[in-house]
Amino acid sequence: MKKQHVSEAVIRRLPRYYRYLGDLQAKGIVRISSNSLGSRMGITASQIRQDLSCFGEFGQQGYGYNVKELQTEIGHILGIENRHSIIVVGVGNLGHALMQNFHFAEIGFSLDAAFDVSPSLVGTTVNGVLVRDMEELDAYCRDHLPDVAVLTVPQSAAQPITNRLVALGVRGFWNFTNKEISSDSADIQVESVHFADSLLTLSYRISKR
Amino acid sequence: MKKQHVSEAVIRRLPRYYRYLGDLQAKGIVRISSNSLGSRMGITASQIRQDLSCFGEFGQQGYGYNVKELQTEIGHILGIENRHSIIVVGVGNLGHALMQNFHFAEIGFSLDAAFDVSPSLVGTTVNGVLVRDMEELDAYCRDHLPDVAVLTVPQSAAQPITNRLVALGVRGFWNFTNKEISSDSADIQVESVHFADSLLTLSYRISKR
DNA sequence: TAGATTGTTAATCGATTAACAATC
């Protein structure tokens, strides 16, 4: 039975399911039970079945789940078929690294453009994507209506650029600036990657007390 | 009253407290109540007081918390004073970007060395840190006993390098390889940064249903 | 002193786990 509200905890697990199912497929595994998937992932079979039940019925009694089918379903839930368009704003080391290494297309994103202020970068191409002048940002967004912006600008630019992009209709922000960004506009989604927070939890765990 | 077991949820919030307290200090704010901090962070005052009570008593009735003092205390809980030594293994785009931009020292880590297989990188210096040949990894670790390794190697190298480092006594792994790594050894801590998982939750949230 | 705010205990809420009938 589908749920109307899906908790954050469940949503955070969906990409993990997607990833594990991809690995299983790569290994040529065709079917899997919640029990077996759970023990691979270190979670209970109950949790997997409970999680999936938020979205529908994807298994078969006595059989389990078809790996490929379930992956496709979860991909669908995650919105991978939408081919969201995405732009990189700020092509410093990190923006550059993401453009070079991160497989946007594999998870359904279309990386269409990048922007920077540096004259030495503008006009160059990174992994097939043209770096444009930040001046062109407004015109580009009006023309192409990108769904998501990767924020890899300096901290000081984070909020002003966000405001500008929100005004231009960008609804999703993948924020690497280590600054909390916000917007009054409803319906704006922000996903922040806080490297320091992540490493600090590791610091905590390796510190004996 | 100090707690013996501290939940994962609490630990994940500690770096956020640390960050917010840093921002407050930068703004010259000297004292803050749990209520005021909570409304800035979008959480309840109760939660803050409950979280802190796992580690001790840091406030004063009728006054609240001294911003600087509390930050120092939380930094201490997170192990920032330990000056954990850290090495970067794999100096590709991402490893390079982290070395260049990420302020290890600010959160108490000492970035001491980097390793790569590429002859064009070996011997160069990135942000003051020498890139060494991967061949030297074992000898280096035996000599310097680094606490943490940043894994920014290709996926295929993730597990073998981890095994090697575990055998050499490295206890913490900051894993950017998009592969789950594991170890039989007790006391090994892994913190993985899964970019795709992060972006997929954003994909979910901007997909209308 | 009066007001503010803590630390902590108790109440509530939500998430995880267990159990099991349904059924492939």
Add this chain to the structure above:
DNA sequence: TAGATTGTTAATCGATTAACAATC
């Protein structure tokens, strides 16, 4: 058919929130 495994309901567990006495 017998065995396996689902989807779902119920039970448990843990985390968050509320309340309040203590006290600065």
